[in-house]
Amino acid sequence: AQTVTQSQPEMSVQEAETVTLSCTYDTSESNYYLFWYKQPPSRQMILVIRQEAYKQQNATENRFSVNFQKAAKSFSLKISDSQLGDTAMYFCASPAIQGAQKLVFGQGTRLTINP
Amino acid sequence: GAVVSQHPSWVICKSGTSVKIECRSLDFQATTMFWYRQFPKQSLMLMATSNEGSKATYEQGVEKDKFLINHASLTLSTLTVTSAHPEDSSFYICSARVARGLGTDTQYFGPGTRLTVL
Numbered sequence: 001a002q003t004v005t006q007s008q009p010e011m012s013v014q015e016a017e018t019v020t021l022s023c024t025y026d027t028s029e030s031n032y033y034l035f036w037y038k039q040p041p042s043r044q045m046i047l048v049i050r051q052e053a054y055k056q057q058n059a060t061e062n063r064f065s066v067n068f069q070k071a072a073k074s075f076s077l078k079i080s081d082s083q084l085g086d087t088a089m090y091f092c093a094s095p096a097i098q099g100a101q102k103l104v105f106g107q108g109t110r111l112t113i114n115p
Numbered sequence: 116g117a118v119v120s121q122h123p124s125w126v127i128c129k130s131g132t133s134v135k136i137e138c139r140s141l142d143f144q145a146t147t148m149f150w151y152r153q154f155p156k157q158s159l160m161l162m163a164t165s166n167e168g169s170k171a172t173y174e175q176g177v178e179k180d181k182f183l184i185n186h187a188s189l190t191l192s193t194l195t196v197t198s199a200h201p202e203d204s205s206f207y208i209c210s211a212r213v214a215r216g217l218g219t220d221t222q223y224f225g226p227g228t229r230l231t232v233l
Contacts (some may be wrong), residue, residue, distance in 0.1 A: 032220075033220040033221070035221070035222075037224075042206075042226070043153075043205065043206060043226070043227050044224065044226045045159075045208065045210070045224035045227075046224075047221060047223065050220075050221060082147065091158060091159070094218075101147050101149075101212055101220075102149060102161055102164055103161075103222060105158045105159050106158065107157075107158050108157075108158050
C-alpha cells in the first residue's frame with residue numbers, strides 16, 4: 001500500500017520566521033502530482049501547493065515553496081515569513097496507486113505560529 | 116475558481132434516522148468526487164470514490180448499504196448515512212476532481228459536514 005509519512009506531529013515558530021514541514025512518500029509511479037493541503041481551525045481543506053513529479057523545478061506559491069527530491073521520495077514544504085494565519089494542520093498527499101484518482105494523506109503536522 | 120460546497124454544514128439527528136449530505140462543485144464539472152471521514156485530530160480517511168453516472172467505489176471496511184452515494188450529475192454527489200447511530204458521528208468532507216483542463220489531478224474540498232447522532 002502506498003504510504004505518506006509526516007514525521008513532525010507538531011511544530012511551533014514565531015511570526016515572520018521560516019519553517020519547513022517534512023513529508024516522505026512511497027510510490028512506484030514515474031509521473032504523478034504531490035500536494036500540500038492546509039486545514040485551519042475552520043476545518044476547510046485548502047490547497048497550498050502542488051508539484052508535478054516530472055518537473056525538476058520546485059513549485060512556488062508566494063511564501064510557500066517545496067523542496068522536491070524525487071529519488072529520495074521527499075516533498076517538504078517551506079513557509080517563509082510565517083504569519084498568524086498560517087496556523088493550521090498541514091497534510092501532505094500523494095496518489096494512491098497507478099492511474100488511481102484517489103489520494104493518500106499523511107498524518108498531518110499541526111503548525112502554530114506564535115505572535 | 117474551483118469552489119466546492121457542502122450542505123448541511125452541521126446536522127443533529129436521532130439514532131435510527133437517515134441523513135443526506137450534498138456536495139456540489141459550483142464553478143467546474145467534476146466527473147469524480149470523493150467522500151472522506153475525519154475524526155478529531157486525525158487525518159482524512161477515504162470512504163468512497165464517486166463517479167458520475169456509475170456506482171461508487173467503496174474503500175475496504177466501509178459499509179455500502181450504510182453509506183449510500185449517488186453521483187447523479189457532473190456537479191452533485193450525495194452521501195446518505197442510513198439508520199445512523201452514535202458511532203457514525205463524525206466530520207464528513209467531500210472533494211471534487213476537475214473533469215478536464217489544468218489541474219485535473221487536483222482535488223478541491225468542501226467545507227465539511229459535522230454529523231452528531233443522538
